[in-house]
Amino acid sequence: MQIETALLIEWVVKSTILIFALLTGFAYTTFYERRLLALIQVRIGPNRTGPFGFLQPAADGLKLIFKEELIPANAYKFVFILAPILTVIPALIIMAVVPWGGAIELFGRQIALGLTDINVAILYLLSVASISVYGIVLAGWSSDNKYAMMGGLRSSAQMLSYELSLGLAFVVPILLAGSMSLNQIIEAQRGVWFIFYQPIAALVFYIAMLAEVNRAPFDMPEAEQELTAGYHTEYSGMKFSLFFMGEYMKMIAVSAIFATLFLGGYRGPFVDTYPLLGPLYLFLKVFLSLGLMIWIRATLPRLRYDRLMAFGWKILLPLSILNVFVTAVIIVVFGL
């Protein structure tokens, strides 16, 4: 009984840390994005609130809390309120299976850095990731706004078509590691990161992941130039910021998953001796991946919607199927 209580406390503490890390991460990802974009675009960016503008996210959050919340007269209220929640929750829980380090010794207990290690972690990731599309579709549908409707429709079509490639890109690390547990996959990358074995799978994964989180150049559902703000056109105040939060937390989450699957997760030099370096290495990898996303946003124009679908179905999907096939054949033939 004694141990059970300790385990419970451990989980609660780790969950709290994880949620806080994600919320802070969300706030500072927006800041990171604004500063990096500004740097790329020969501007300065927010630098007035606190030293180097570090308090900017706090100010933004405070502002959003005090904003008026509007609900359109003809909106389907229940769904309208439910939609942002449905977007945020998956983004929060998806990180549960991603390990952030090895095990450390604390209060005489072995504590694994990572909330949980389930043996079907990959299936968990896939299923949770696809829930968030409901939030977007429902938001678009319940707003009673044509732009929102179109944004919602676009996003459901886009996410469905890119999820296939994403799923197939997941298969490659599974084949290489021979396990669906993320810890096993990280262990399998002890020598060489999978990105070096499988650059194509990593590329497909990264592209599909951009589409999955609606980042440029796949930011179709909220294509500002055409659909004003897409599915969240009618949202304001905290409900809007929940969508915002969901998007940015998903960015962090998929970056962490990308790092886990292809960049060796929390592994790095001396991580076996000093397990606390694990979260730091993971943080660095996520930081770089986020930077790449922001860089892409600052650089590339948006694809047109029909070309985007064509790209997903005609190029990305065959490519990933071929890649999985070739990998599987090689593994079987050479018995790796």
Place this chain on the structure above:
Amino acid sequence: MRFSALKRDERAGYEGHIVPASSLLEVAKALRDEDGFDLLSSVTAVDYLTDNEEEESFFEVVYHLYKSTGGGAEVLRVQVPRENPVVPSLVELYPGADFQEREAWDLMGIKFEGHPDLRRILMWEGFAGHPLRKDWKEVYFEEEAKPFGNRWPGGQVYRVEDQNPYGKNNQYPDGFDPESWVETEDPLLYENLEKAAREYTEDIDTEQVVVNLGPQHPSTHGVFRMAVRLDGETIVALKPVMGYLHRNHEKIGERNTYIMNMPFTDRLDYLASMSNNFGYALAVEKLMGDKVAPPERAEYLRVIMAELTRISNHLWAIGFLLNDLGAFFTPALYAIEERELILDIFEATAGSRMMCNYFRFGGVARDLPAGILPRMKDLVNERLPRKIDELDLYLSENELVRSRGEGVGIITPEDAIAFSATGPVLRASGVPYDIRRADPYSIYDRFKFDVAVRYHGDVYDRYMIRVDEMRQSLRILKQALKDLPEGEILTGHNPYQVRVPAGEAYGRVEGPKGELGYYIVSNGKPSPWRYHVRAPSFINLTILEKMCVGQKVADVVVNLGSIDIVLGEVDR
């Protein structure tokens, strides 16, 4: 002229021919098909209202026709009585007359018989009367012409609304209730949209949706609205709606004295105020004759400023076209960085970055300040060529830019001419028509430059033509800066009031967005009797509907961006 119906205009200071309304179509058809006057530049109307019992009051509809191969104008006039003014519509022959005839109907009340969609275009539906008629008085009308009388009689402040002779003459048309009227349910607009949609047939029977893109929309470049019917993501019908920024520029211009209009033209296309000044100065100088011929140095300064304006405008246009493509502000901000350097020069010379108010009749307002010439030379010879090459290098071959631009929004050369498109829009369709060459003004005939032309007429070519034009402008600038002579910058002194003899003039320049024309009628008084602006971005919009139908929603935004409009000029 072959037609017996044609009568040479005998009035002093006028040119062209007077055509009876009944034979207008016949004459226009012959001029277009046989004499090659295929480009209808401007359609406008003048109200010749007179108090004199012996003279007759009438409306005159004025058409300026040009050849797309270059040369001077053929001016046609149709005179109609002020009661029931009806003129046959030229839309069948020149589709480019569409918006201009609607404007003449809206502001002057000329009925164009046979126009397919004769609705108000700049004013709203709840507006009574036609404001450009000389007997129309606005709400709180004060006096016919500026400068208004002393507003402080005896040092006492009084309220204008207590003094005006017409009171609060705010009216609505018959049967119009402003309280119940909803703009998005405007029956006239949607009936037309419906009509256009009926001609579109699809195999799959799907429900079409009407979406109003705008007036508050991030990529209409201002308060511009497009009512579109969508079948899925495909545009079935599109109607542009404008006038949200309308301030009746022309009516105000007819109250102003001639020189007061100079800063007022800055506000038309606020990104290219120097070009606006240029056109207006040319028109008034044409009326005033040789006594205001600008001195050499002023001519050079005019050309330098106009070409710098063209570069800064195209930098802006390209930047924001890329933005419309979804490139998140990066190209726009890099382009704006260069534009700022040009604006620095304007600020040093004219005193203002955007509202330059630099031209005067017979020259320019100020000479270059000390030390600015080396900076201009450095900019033109060193920095800008490098930066334009850089822009070209990074953007032109970009896979996404090409795939979004090539084959999108194609305008054939025939259509471009028929729809009166001018400027980059026309030249990107393979028509090498540039007023600087076709009908040279100022000293453009002295410079070596090529008329940039591209042949596909799609969005990508309309982007590329702007890059080409910037390079040609740099060529002109290099020559002009090298040859810039010393000397006077203004003929005579800088007058507060100019005397303009009676007559008419049409001054046009190749503005960055197209042919910018000013049609001015003077009756010898201190203010113009008629002051009409042929706004290129307004008339280039005529072809928007044709460009967009059958394409995707995302392309509409790009098509609009590739026309490059400024709402200050569209709505005037």
